[in-house]
Amino acid sequence: EVQLVESGGGLVQPGGSLRLSCAASGFTFSDHYMDWVRQAPGKGLEWVGRSRNKANSYTTEYAASVKGRFTISRDDSKNSLYLQMNSLKTEDTAVYYCARVDSYAFDFWGQGTMVTVSS
Amino acid sequence: DIEMTQSPSSLSASVGDRVTITCRASQGISNYLAWFQQKPGTAPKSLIYAASSLQSGVPSKFSGSGSGTDFTLTISSLQPEDFATYYCQQYQTYPLTFGGGTRVEI
Numbered sequence: 001e002v003q004l005v006e007s008g009g010g011l012v013q014p015g016g017s018l019r020l021s022c023a024a025s026g027f028t029f030s031d032h033y034m035d036w037v038r039q040a041p042g043k044g045l046e047w048v049g050r051s052r053n054k055a056n057s058y059t060t061e062y063a064a065s066v067k068g069r070f071t072i073s074r075d076d077s078k079n080s081l082y083l084q085m086n087s088l089k090t091e092d093t094a095v096y097y098c099a100r101v102d103s104y105a106f107d108f109w110g111q112g113t114m115v116t117v118s119s
Numbered sequence: 120d121i122e123m124t125q126s127p128s129s130l131s132a133s134v135g136d137r138v139t140i141t142c143r144a145s146q147g148i149s150n151y152l153a154w155f156q157q158k159p160g161t162a163p164k165s166l167i168y169a170a171s172s173l174q175s176g177v178p179s180k181f182s183g184s185g186s187g188t189d190f191t192l193t194i195s196s197l198q199p200e201d202f203a204t205y206y207c208q209q210y211q212t213y214p215l216t217f218g219g220g221t222r223v224e225i
Contacts, residue, residue: 035215037163045155045163045206047215063214097162104210105153105168107175112162 002026002108004098009113016088016117022081022098022110030054030076033101036083038094039112048072048096051081066092088117121145121209125218132223136197140221142190142207151211154183154192157220158203166205167192197223 008020022034033056036048049062051072060072071084081098095112122145132138142152150170155163165174167183170190180195194201202225207218 044220045157045208045217047208047217050213050215061213103168104151105165106155106163106208106210107165107168109162109165 002100004100004108004110006096006098006110006113009096009115011116011118012088013119014088014090014117017084017086018088018115020083020085020096020113020115022083024079024081024098024100027100029074029079033104034074034081035099035101035106036072036081037097037099037106037109038092038115039097040091040094043094046094048083050101085115088115090117093117120214121148121212121216123207123209123216123218125205125207125221127221128219129222129224131225132197133225134197134199138194138197138201138223140192140205140207140223142185142192142218144188144190144209147187148209148211150186151209152183152185152190153208153210154181155206155208156201156203157206163206194223 003025005023012018035050049072051074052059069087073082097112098110099106100108124143126141152170154167157163171183182193204220204222206220
């Protein structure tokens with residue numbers, strides 16, 4: 001059974017940093033691209049970024065709203081995906097989901113972790 | 120960026136109704152279109168990819184169609200568990216973008 005479990009959310013002040021993790025199980029993590037998607041309270045879904053797999057050199061893509069502030073990484077030996085968030089802004093407040101990519105589309109999602117940026 | 124426009128933004132329906140949701144892309148995306156269902160307080164669930172292919176385990180009452188710029192999601196016979204918000208998403212071009220959502224309610 002595919003499982004994605006996010007962790008690391010919490011309350012952080014504007015300008016601060018936070019690192020989210022996504023623990024994967026039930027599939028060969030190293031084969032898949034993995035993405036982060038967020039959802040601000042009461043709002044729609046917003047794509048954050050992507051980590052390609054080893055076969056594609058672990059390259060990454062980012063939304064313009066987070067580029068230069070957020071960094072996506074992964075550790076295939078730990079079946080884990082990470083989102084390092086720096087210079088956080090109040091508008092980064094959201095539930096952050098990790099999602100597995102298969103045939104270029106999302107097929108499985110984690111349950112999400114809440115990040116609140118507030119003073 | 121490719122803008123995804125869903126209509127309607129909300130709709131009221133009854134159990135047993137056939138429901139159709141439309142998604143329009145601001146430029147052609149071939150069939151790189153997915154649909155998701157989200158219930159309050161829960162993560163999105165993937166329903167359809169490649170515009171018309173059902174994800175594993177998704178019941179056949181859900182169907183998708185379209186190509187290029189115009190797409191539809193149809194629920195053939197609405198059941199109580201189908202009341203939710205539905206999102207389309209294009210994955211042809213970065214940044215990946217979502218529609219604003221369609222809330223299906225009683």
